[in-house]
Amino acid sequence: MxxxxxxxxxxxxxxxxxxxxxxxxxxxxxxxxxxxxxxxxxxxxxxxxxxxxxxxxxxxxxxxxxxxxxxxxxxxxxxxxxxxxxxxxxxxxxxxxxxxxxxxxxDPLQTETRQRERYAEVLDDVRAFQATYQDLRGGLSAKDVKLHDAKIERTRDMIYRAQVMVRDGLYQEATELLERVHEVYISVLNELLASTALVYDTKFKTPMEEFEYELARYRSYEELIPIALDQFKPDEFTLKLSERYVQDGRTAHGAAEKQAAGGDHPAAISTLQDATKRLQTALRTIGLEVPQ
CATH class of the missing domain: 1.20.120 (Four Helix Bundle (Hemerythrin (Met), subunit A))
Structure with a gap:
């Protein structure tokens, strides 16, 4: 135009x-x-x-x-x-x-200023995703690292091309390219989350051992909450809804801890599984594809 x-x-x-x-x-x-x-x-x-x-x-x-x-x-x-x-x-x-x-x-100047600001916002999001991926990468198996690194590797050329576009003053085109990079990182993050799905082929020796396993699983989802909020930046309504699910999950987690302290590990396991489901619902509300 x-x-x-x-x-x-x-x-x-x-x-x-x-x-x-x-x-x-x-x-x-x-x-x-x-x-x-x-x-x-x-x-x-x-x-x-x-x-x-x-x-x-x-x-x-x-x-x-x-x-x-x-x-x-x-x-x-x-x-x-x-x-x-x-x-x-x-x-x-x-x-x-x-x-x-x-x-x-x-006003071309105002248009370029808006485009510069949008480019900077998306670039910050991409850098945040890179840091998040590096944090999660440390807990992956060698096989999973190779799989996900291959997907991330493809984004490096896209980021470089976006930087070249910026040098030519093509801020809108550069932003659109970075948004595609952003989508790749979201996809990888969803896959990493899906890989944490519970598989019941593990035989636990005692209810206490199973409770510890469920507790670690609950905490892994709890750690994803701030990451998801930072990356997806939900609107106010979605934020309040997700916070309600998180609070319900934490309440159930507290109850499970008390049940375990009282020696009732079977009940504590059931309560803790419910707490984890609440966190999964919160993550789905924010935008992550969480396994059932």
């Missing part, structure tokens, strides 16, 4: 977005059905066919277009219901949002 193409739309957006607002101290006649219909057509055209639509790969523009679509839908619903005042209000706000987005997108 050419910057000049966006600037072409600014006067048209400003003309409609600057129309008098209702309730500003003057008696304003409600808009006619024909006027609102024209405004509906304009907003829809700007959302779907304007140069802004061509910039939908930009996260900021994408968010703005989504907000404009929501406002357009509400305006259209009000229009269908015959409420021209509300329809006009929603459409005016949609035009104002689109105007702000067009001004922002027309």
């Amino acid at each position: 050419k910057v000049t193409a966006i600037r072409y739309w600014l006067p048209l957006l400003a003309l409609f977005a600057a129309s008098p607002a209702l309730g500003d101290g003057e008696d304003v006649a409600p808009p006619s059905r024909e006027e609102v219909q024209q405004e509906l057509y304009l907003v829809k055209m700007l959302i779907t066919n304007s140069p802004l639509a061509a910039r939908s790969g930009d996260d900021k523009v994408k968010q703005t277009l989504e907000l404009a679509r929501t406002l357009y839908t509400r305006g259209n619903d009000a229009f269908i219901a015959g409420n021209m005042v509300w329809a006009d209000a929603f459409l005016d706000e949609a035009l104002s949002v689109l105007e702000d987005a067009a001004r922002l997108a027309s």
